[in-house]
Amino acid sequence: MFRFRLDGSSGVPPYLQLVHQVRQSLLLGYLQEGDRLPTVKDVSADLAINPNTVVKAYRQLEHEGLAGGRPGQGTFITATSSTALPEEQQILRASLEEWLRAAEEAGLDDEAVTALIAVARQDMKKEKVKP
Amino acid sequence: MTQNDTGVTPPALRTDGLGRRYGRVWGLRDCTLDVPAGVIVGLVGPNGAGKTTLLEMIIGLLQPTEGQLSVFGETSRAPMAARLAEVGYVAQDHPLYRDFSVADMFHLGRAMNPSWDQQLALARIDALDIPLKRKVKALSGGQRAQVSLTMALAKRAPLLVLDEPVSSLDPVARLEFMREVMAAAAGTGLTVIIASHVVSELERFCDWLIVLTGGQVQLAGPADDLIDAHRLLTVPRATTDAELPGLPVHRTDSDRHSTVLVRTDPGRSAAQQHPGWQADPVGFEQLVMAYLQRPPKSAAKKDNAQAAARPGPSTKAVTR
Amino acid sequence: MIWVSWRQHRGQAISCLAVLAALAVYAILLGTSMRTAFGNDALTACLAHSQGTACPAAVQAFTNRFGSEVNIAFWSVTLIVPGLIGVLVGGSLIARELEYGTWRLAWSQTVPRARWLAVKLALVTGGLIVLGAAMTAVITWYRAPMDRLTGHLQHNIFDFEGLVLTAYILCAFGFAVLAGLLLRRSIPAMVAAFIPWLAIRLVIEFVFRDHFLTPLTGALHCVTACGEGIGFVPQATGRIGDLVLSINGNVVTYQPADRFWTFQFIEAGIFVALTAAALGATIWLLHRRAA
Numbered sequence: 001m002f003r004f005r006l007d008g009s010s011g012v013p014p015y016l017q018l019v020h021q022v023r024q025s026l027l028l029g030y031l032q033e034g035d036r037l038p039t040v041k042d043v044s045a046d047l048a049i050n051p052n053t054v055v056k057a058y059r060q061l062e063h064e065g066l067a068g069g070r071p072g073q074g075t076f077i078t079a080t081s082s083t084a085l086p087e088e089q090q091i092l093r094a095s096l097e098e099w100l101r102a103a104e105e106a107g108l109d110d111e112a113v114t115a116l117i118a119v120a121r122q123d124m125k126k127e128k129v130k131p
Numbered sequence: 132m133t134q135n136d137t138g139v140t141p142p143a144l145r146t147d148g149l150g151r152r153y154g155r156v157w158g159l160r161d162c163t164l165d166v167p168a169g170v171i172v173g174l175v176g177p178n179g180a181g182k183t184t185l186l187e188m189i190i191g192l193l194q195p196t197e198g199q200l201s202v203f204g205e206t207s208r209a210p211m212a213a214r215l216a217e218v219g220y221v222a223q224d225h226p227l228y229r230d231f232s233v234a235d236m237f238h239l240g241r242a243m244n245p246s247w248d249q250q251l252a253l254a255r256i257d258a259l260d261i262p263l264k265r266k267v268k269a270l271s272g273g274q275r276a277q278v279s280l281t282m283a284l285a286k287r288a289p290l291l292v293l294d295e296p297v298s299s300l301d302p303v304a305r306l307e308f309m310r311e312v313m314a315a316a317a318g319t320g321l322t323v324i325i326a327s328h329v330v331s332e333l334e335r336f337c338d339w340l341i342v343l344t345g346g347q348v349q350l351a352g353p354a355d356d357l358i359d360a361h362r363l364l365t366v367p368r369a370t371t372d373a374e375l376p377g378l379p380v381h382r383t384d385s386d387r388h389s390t391v392l393v394r395t396d397p398g399r400s401a402a403q404q405h406p407g408w409q410a411d412p413v414g415f416e417q418l419v420m421a422y423l424q425r426p427p428k429s430a431a432k433k434d435n436a437q438a439a440a441r442p443g444p445s446t447k448a449v450t451r
Numbered sequence: 452m453i454w455v456s457w458r459q460h461r462g463q464a465i466s467c468l469a470v471l472a473a474l475a476v477y478a479i480l481l482g483t484s485m486r487t488a489f490g491n492d493a494l495t496a497c498l499a500h501s502q503g504t505a506c507p508a509a510v511q512a513f514t515n516r517f518g519s520e521v522n523i524a525f526w527s528v529t530l531i532v533p534g535l536i537g538v539l540v541g542g543s544l545i546a547r548e549l550e551y552g553t554w555r556l557a558w559s560q561t562v563p564r565a566r567w568l569a570v571k572l573a574l575v576t577g578g579l580i581v582l583g584a585a586m587t588a589v590i591t592w593y594r595a596p597m598d599r600l601t602g603h604l605q606h607n608i609f610d611f612e613g614l615v616l617t618a619y620i621l622c623a624f625g626f627a628v629l630a631g632l633l634l635r636r637s638i639p640a641m642v643a644a645f646i647p648w649l650a651i652r653l654v655i656e657f658v659f660r661d662h663f664l665t666p667l668t669g670a671l672h673c674v675t676a677c678g679e680g681i682g683f684v685p686q687a688t689g690r691i692g693d694l695v696l697s698i699n700g701n702v703v704t705y706q707p708a709d710r711f712w713t714f715q716f717i718e719a720g721i722f723v724a725l726t727a728a729a730l731g732a733t734i735w736l737l738h739r740r741a742a
Contacts, residue, residue, distance in 0.1 A: 006335060011414055014335050045314035048306055049335040050171050054317075128409050190559050211563035222555035228459070229551075235458060242454050243560035279556075286561070 001038055002031060006047045014049055018057035022066060026079060037067060037075040140168045141204040143290050143322035144189060149198035151184050158184040159346045162198065166324075166339060168289065170353070171316060173337030174326040175419055181346040182326040183223075186292055189324070190218045203289055216246060219283030223295045225276045229268040233261060233278055237285070244286050252285035255311075273304025280308065284315050291315070291323045298329070309336065330423070334415040342422040350422045354415060361418055364391045365409040381421035392421045452562055456571040460578070463540050467582050470536070475589050482593030485517055489596040510600060517597060533616055534648050536582070537623025540575060542641035545733070546631030565738045572628070572730055579624055583617025590616075602692020602708045606656060613715035618722035623648045625729030632733050655721060661696055663717045664710060671701045 002025070004018055012020075025031040037058070044051040058075050061067040066079045103113055142165055149162040159181040166172060176182050187193035188200055188207070191214040200207045202217045227236055233256060241247045256263060261274050270278065276296065283291055293312070297305040313336070316323055325336060333340075340357060342350040350357065364375070368389050372379050377395040392413055413421075457464075489495065494513060497506035545568070548554040558564040590611045594603075603612050610616065626644035634640045669688055688695065692708030706714075 008332065008335065013415070041314060041317035044317045045310050047335070048309040048313050050338050051313060051317035052169075052171065052338045053335070125409070128407075192555065192558060211565075212561055215559060215561045215563065218559070220555070220559040222552065222559075224552060226552040226556045228553060228556075230462070231458070239455050239458070240560070242452055243562045245561060282556075 001042075002035065003038070004043055004047055006049060015053045015057040015060065018043075018054065019060050019064075022057075022061055022077075026066065026077065031077050033077050033080050035077045036073075037077065039074060141201075142166055143168045143170070143203060144324075145199075145201050147199040149185075149188065149200050150196050151188060151193065152196040157346050159188075159343075162348050164341065164348065164351055166322070168203070168322050169320050170322060170339040171337050172322075172324040172339040172341060173333040173354075173419075174324055174341045174343065175328065175330060175333065175423065176343035177328055177423070180343045182328075182343055183294060184346075185343065186220075186294055186324070186326055189290075190220050190292055191215050216244075216286075217288055217290055219286045219288040219291045221276075221279045221283050221291075221293045221296055224299060225279035225296075227267045227275060227278060227282075230266060232264050232266050233270075234263040236267065236278060236282060237263075240282050240285055246287045248285045248287050251287075252281050255281045255284070271304075273300055273307060276300055276304065276308050277311065280311055289322060291321055293323065293325045295326055295328070298327075312336075330416055330419045333419065340419065342419060344423060344425070349425055350418075358413060358415065358418060360394060361413045362393050362395055363411045363413045363417070364393050365389075365411070366391060366405070367407060381424060392417070452567065452570045453574060456574040459571075460540070460575055464578060467536065467540075467578075471582060471585055471589070474586060478589045478593035481517075482595075485593070485596045488513060488516065489599075494596075494600075514597075514600060530610075530649075530652070533583075533619035534623040534645055534652070537579070537620045537625075537648070538627040538641040538644045540579065541624035541627030542631050542644060543637040544571065544575065544628050544631055545737075546635055546637040546640045549631075549635040550637060565734065568734055568737055572734070576621065576624070576730075579620050580617055583620045587612060587614075587616045600691065602694075602711075604692060604694035604706060604708055604711055604714070606660075609660075609711070609714070610656070613712065614719035615715060615722070618719035618726070619648075619652065621726040622651075622722040622729075625726035625733075629729045629733045629736075632736055651725070655718060660714065660718060661694070661706065663714050664706070666696050666704045666706055669703050669705065671698060671703050 004021055006014055006017060010017070022031060022037070038046070040051050040054045040058070043049070043054045058067065058069070061075075062069065066077065067075050068078045069075045100113070103116075108116070144164060144166040146162050146164045149164075150160045151158045162181075162185060174182050174185070184193065188195055189202055191207075191211060195207055202214065205214045205217055207214070228239075231239070237249060237252050240252065241249055253263075256278070259274070259277050261270065261277065267275060267278070276299075280293075280296075291312070296312075297308055300308060312323065312325075315321055325333075327333065334354075338354050340350060340352065340354050341348060361380070362377075366375075366389055368384060368387055370389065370391075375391060375393050377393040379391050379393055381392040383390045494506065494509055497509065548557055557567060591598075594608065594612065598608065598612075601608065603609060610619075623644060626648050627640055630640035630644040631637065634643060688703050688705050690708065692711075694706040694708075696704045696706065698704075
């Protein structure tokens with residue numbers, strides 16, 4: 001049975017965390033097409049979160065084509081790992097893998113990569129605010 | 132769940148200009164709310180803001196001084212027994228009779244509530260490993276809280292009211308307690324109102340918000356709609372309130388820029404008109420904190436906030 | 452709701468039963484020895500044809516032997532115990548709910564608080580009436596031999612036979628319940644109820660009781676030396692049981708023995724009326740606070 005987690009301090013809305021976890025698990029192969037997701041009641045009791053949040057997450061998953069409800073039986077995964085990402089993100093993912101290979105060859109380790117991304121993001125934000 | 136003749140569930144709570152005066156002081160004033168059935172409401176405010184006053188009027192422990200109130204259609208003029216039957220209540224500190232055993236407490240529940248579900252009460256206590264014969268004074272704080280919750284749930288009322296239910300519990304007992312509340316809500320379409328002055332944990336529990344300070348409602352409505360209706364704008368320091376695309380709720384000024392939480396006017400898009408500005412969505416906790424910090428006297432602005440927050444046709448039916 | 456009231460007052464009920472049992476044991480012990488002594492001294496026959504004047508020594512011996520016990524033991528009983536019982540039971544009835552916050556539990560169940568209070572008061576009042584009647588019966592039984600010598604209009608004796616003992620308990624109870632609602636704390640309520648109860652009790656007994664009805668006057672009847680009584684046996688009117696109020700020369704002012712039940716109804720009536728007023732005020736106040 002798939003178990004969700006909740007990070008109360010991450011700043012990401014709970015329902016999005018649930019959606020991300022399903023998407024991540026699909027990509028990594030921990031969830032496969034046809035797997036049944038836990039019931040709304042089980043998730044809300046397990047995580048101590050509002051059942052409406054779980055309903056919202058499952059609806060979002062349906063909307064993205066990742067999962068679907070079968071009346072009386074539950075919610076099931078309908079996508080495979082390759083169809084899990086929207087197309088634009090698949091393109092971005094491919095160019096990201098290229099960049100990461102280049103960074104590794106340039107001698108950057110994981111921490112340096114993360115720091116580089118953070119600095120670049122900050123600079124972009126400052127650009128936007130300049131009067 | 133209660134339904135009127137047409138089969139439609141009435142709103143869990145509707146108030147109109149509700150107020151309560153203690154001598155010369157108004158504990159609550161101008162409270163107008165429309166809470167649909169099936170949501171879990173976070174009632175937030177500092178101590179003394181009027182949370183307990185509002186809750187006691189909802190439950191039927193207190194009568195309003197002015198205004199109207201109805202809980203699932205039962206108004207404050209309805210017979211007491213009908214009103215009391217609509218709400219299950221867990222008071223702060225989870226009061227129980229210390230010399231009673233758990234079984235005695237359930238006997239009391241059965242004797243005083245026609246709708247009492249003894250099977251449910253026994254099943255819950257059994258699942259929590261609390262012995263029926265044990266006296267309340269011999270239970271731990273967490274166990275007492277669970278017994279209080281069981282008393283309220285076994286009453287089978289459509290509305291559950293919890294007044295600061297976990298403030299006296301250790302972290303594990305807290306989690307256990309809220310687990311039970313969420314599981315109960317998931318199973319039955321229960322409407323829950325949780326009063327709290329701790330904001331950080333609310334987002335995971337609540338999909339409806341009421342922010343109360345100084346006896347006035349500062350913000351009320353479905354959490355998602357409220358978040359969508361606000362923007363966190365990063366603007367140049369010199370920007371005046373009049374230039375903002377909506378009502379400023381909270382402003383933080385730095386040397387060169389200001390961060391303003393704005394309640395956007397419908398029909399005016401926020402940052403698009405000003406290329407130098409940045410608009411971000413506001414987080415749940417940020418939103419609540421901003422409204423908590425507003426001075427309570429902003430009555431006129433509050434009317435705008437509430438009027439727009441009242442759920443219209445966009446309220447979705449909740450199925451669990 | 453009846454079960455709930457019973458369960459909440461179960462401890463008090465047991466304590467009251469224990470008090471009653473202790474009283475009964477004491478009464479049986481004393482009562483049997485009194486009856487034996489009465490028989491041994493042939494006082495029955497003596498009283499039958501002479502109102503005690505034919506056997507003054509025996510009467511004196513009897514009253515000396517048992518009189519002091521009656522006085523000391525029961526002065527405290529008549530004055531304090533009914534009041535104590537009443538305030539101990541009544542003081543915490545509402546106040547404890549308010550003190551411990553359990554009113555939030557009790558009054559949010561599906562029973563309106565007016566009905567909650569009415570059932571509780573009915574049950575507890577009924578219990579106190581039974582207790583009072585039982586205590587009165589026990590004391591009246593054990594006192595029977597002595598009463599034949601002294602009658603029961605005398606101050607100490609009047610207080611625990613007939614109806615008044617129960618009425619004293621009820622009045623203290625009523626005051627304490629009201630005080631509990633007003634003061635919201637059990638112990639202060641008990642004290643605040645006991646003091647006015649005691650004051651009223653003393654005033655009625657020592658200021659008003661002797662004159663509930665206009666006293667009669669009659670000729671002084673002396674057997675031995677005039678002005679001397681024989682123990683508790685009043686000879687001034689020639690009849691056992693009369694309550695002598697004053698003697699002026701040859702004229703005796705007294706209340707006749709047969710007014711016992713009339714006086715009992717009057718005094719009990721006063722205390723029951725006070726009880727009803729206190730409990731009525733409590734119910735009205737509680738109802739008004741909910742509204």
